[in-house]
Amino acid sequence: MIDSNRLTRSSCTISDVELDYRRILTPEELELIDSKTVEVKYRKGEVVFKQGSFANNICIIHEGLLKTYIEGNDNRLVLQVFSPVKMVGLSALLENSHVRHYSAQVYVESRLSLIEIGVIRQLMASNAAFASKVVSLVAEQFIITSGRFYCLTMKQTYGRLADVLLCLGNRIYRTPRFPLQLSRKDFAELSGMTIESVSRIFTKFKHDGLISLDNDYLELLDIPKLEMISSKG
Amino acid sequence: MIDSNRLTRSSCTISDVELDYRRILTPEELELIDSKTVEVKYRKGEVVFKQGSFANNICIIHEGLLKTYIEGNDNRLVLQVFSPVKMVGLSALLENSHVRHYSAQVYVESRLSLIEIGVIRQLMASNAAFASKVVSLVAEQFIITSGRFYCLTMKQTYGRLADVLLCLGNRIYRTPRFPLQLSRKDFAELSGMTIESVSRIFTKFKHDGLISLDNDYLELLDIPKLEMISSKG
DNA sequence: CAAAATATTTGATCTAAATCAAATATATTA
DNA sequence: TAATATATTTGATTTAGATCAAATATTTTG
Numbered sequence: 137m138i139d140s141n142r143l144t145r146s147s148c149t150i151s152d153v154e155l156d157y158r159r160i161l162t163p164e165e166l167e168l169i170d171s172k173t174v175e176v177k178y179r180k181g182e183v184v185f186k187q188g189s190f191a192n193n194i195c196i197i198h199e200g201l202l203k204t205y206i207e208g209n210d211n212r213l214v215l216q217v218f219s220p221v222k223m224v225g226l227s228a229l230l231e232n233s234h235v236r237h238y239s240a241q242v243y244v245e246s247r248l249s250l251i252e253i254g255v256i257r258q259l260m261a262s263n264a265a266f267a268s269k270v271v272s273l274v275a276e277q278f279i280i281t282s283g284r285f286y287c288l289t290m291k292q293t294y295g296r297l298a299d300v301l302l303c304l305g306n307r308i309y310r311t312p313r314f315p316l317q318l319s320r321k322d323f324a325e326l327s328g329m330t331i332e333s334v335s336r337i338f339t340k341f342k343h344d345g346l347i348s349l350d351n352d353y354l355e356l357l358d359i360p361k362l363e364m365i366s367s368k369g
Numbered sequence: 370m371i372d373s374n375r376l377t378r379s380s381c382t383i384s385d386v387e388l389d390y391r392r393i394l395t396p397e398e399l400e401l402i403d404s405k406t407v408e409v410k411y412r413k414g415e416v417v418f419k420q421g422s423f424a425n426n427i428c429i430i431h432e433g434l435l436k437t438y439i440e441g442n443d444n445r446l447v448l449q450v451f452s453p454v455k456m457v458g459l460s461a462l463l464e465n466s467h468v469r470h471y472s473a474q475v476y477v478e479s480r481l482s483l484i485e486i487g488v489i490r491q492l493m494a495s496n497a498a499f500a501s502k503v504v505s506l507v508a509e510q511f512i513i514t515s516g517r518f519y520c521l522t523m524k525q526t527y528g529r530l531a532d533v534l535l536c537l538g539n540r541i542y543r544t545p546r547f548p549l550q551l552s553r554k555d556f557a558e559l560s561g562m563t564i565e566s567v568s569r570i571f572t573k574f575k576h577d578g579l580i581s582l583d584n585d586y587l588e589l590l591d592i593p594k595l596e597m598i599s600s601k602g
Numbered sequence: 603c604a605a606a607a608t609a610t611t612t613g614a615t616c617t618a619a620a621t622c623a624a625a626t627a628t629a630t631t632a
Numbered sequence: 633t634a635a636t637a638t639a640t641t642t643g644a645t646t647t648a649g650a651t652c653a654a655a656t657a658t659t660t661t662g
Binding site for chain 2: 143144145152153187206208211213215226227228229230231232237238257260261262263264265267268269270271272274275276277278279281282283284285286288289290328
Binding site: 525526562563565566569 | 618619620621
């Protein structure tokens with residue numbers, strides 16, 4: 137039986153859809169897309185694009201880690217986290233709206249390629265299989281973000297933080313022991329709480345033997361229990 | 370200057386993208402799609418589709434009002450509200466996943482047409498302009514739901530309820546005075562709070578002259594002030 | 603390396619909104 | 633129409649988590 141639980145009720149934002157769009161394109165189309173692609177390196181904390189600015193490209197992350205977020209008056213809501221190899225900024229393909237509806241920023245040094253959005257629109261208009269692929273990617277982002285939405289509005293702080301830790305271990309770093317590249321502030325933002333609450337829950341999790349924190353590495357020691365905390369809310 | 374504020378920071382879920390996909394299709398394609406479409410009437414409160422079930426159609430709402438929502442253990446998160454004429458259930462177009470990730474239910478008696486999902490996939494694969502249209506619709510849903518996400522996680526109860534009232538007046542009924550078809554429970558679910566909180570805030574809003582409630586009609590008396598409450602959170 | 607700046611932890615207090623409880627009001631049914 | 637069920641309002645109490653405040657730790661910089 138299939139478990140649709142992760143998508144619908146967890147805060148994890150990592151995609152399952154394969155980014156194998158190149159297979160779909162003809163040699164001429166590949167040449168076209170490559171001629172309109174540049175590769176850019178971003179240093180830790182640099183902003184890739186800003187909410188409200190004109191959207192002139194679609195990004196693919198090849199190395200690193202980045203987040204997309206809505207900026208409010210004095211707060212931010214993280215929409216998604218992207219690790220390699222994923223497409224970022226697809227919702228700029230909304231017709232009649234050439235503006236970013238959210239910002240993007242890298243957590244760590246990252247390597248992205250930027251594809252001119254005009255080419256993407258052009259390929260969508262000429263290659264239906266490519267357009268179908270884009271539908272699938274955007275639909276998945278919708279479902280994933282809805283799941284995160286559910287998590288942040290329905291679960292309590294412990295469940296939300298457990299969720300974020302599980303996502304990091306299972307899907308981003310793909311190992312229970314991983315380098316701690318995120319600050320408490322990043323965790324707070326990701327799990328929708330204050331820095332102080334994150335700190336307190338980390339202390340509790342450490343004390344209960346769920347995680348360990350030693351020289352810049354975080355290890356998930358009791359994944360089943362973390363999963364229980366995540367699902368109970 | 371364009372205001373992207375409504376989309377990015379309000380709980381309103383009503384689309385701006387025109388549902389003019391029929392213009393895009395050839396006469397043969399129109400015949401095909403029509404041969405795979407049925408019209409169904411739903412009575413108040415009936416469920417159109419359930420989270421976890423197989424997705425075999427895309428819905429278009431012609432009359433009435435419906436919501437999509439994620440079902441948790443003992444709670445629900447309303448993702449979007451749809452009024453005529455909108456497409457519902459598009460995210461089922463995610464490849465390799467034929468399951469609904471959320472449920473849909475009508476608030477009032479509604480008339481929908483149901484289009485077999487296979488036809489939609491087929492048309493997307495053969496007609497790139499149609500597929501591009503679908504990308505635009507799904508991208509818009511993503512952005513709209515993200516805005517609602519922001520609203521429900523960042524604003525306080527007064528702002529959230531003001532938001533819902535403004536959406537009803539401005540975009541769903543398109544008049545400041547409209548029939549009260551939603552219960553307190555519906556409002557509570559829409560604005561992410563308890564029935565008691567809704568009731569208390571309604572009393573306050575009535576007392577402050579922002580709204581009036583008389584025999585089954587709700588009227589927005591002071592829209593600028595409601596907008597201020599919505600934006601201040 | 604010391605000093606300054608920044609990040610994290612821990613404790614005390616406060617508060618928005620939930621929960622609990624009971625009183626109306628409205629709708630439904632016999 | 634009375635009786636029952638359901639929905640709404642209002643008040644009292646509780647609580648999860650924020651805010652405020654101060655003490656470490658860690659990092660950065662001159």
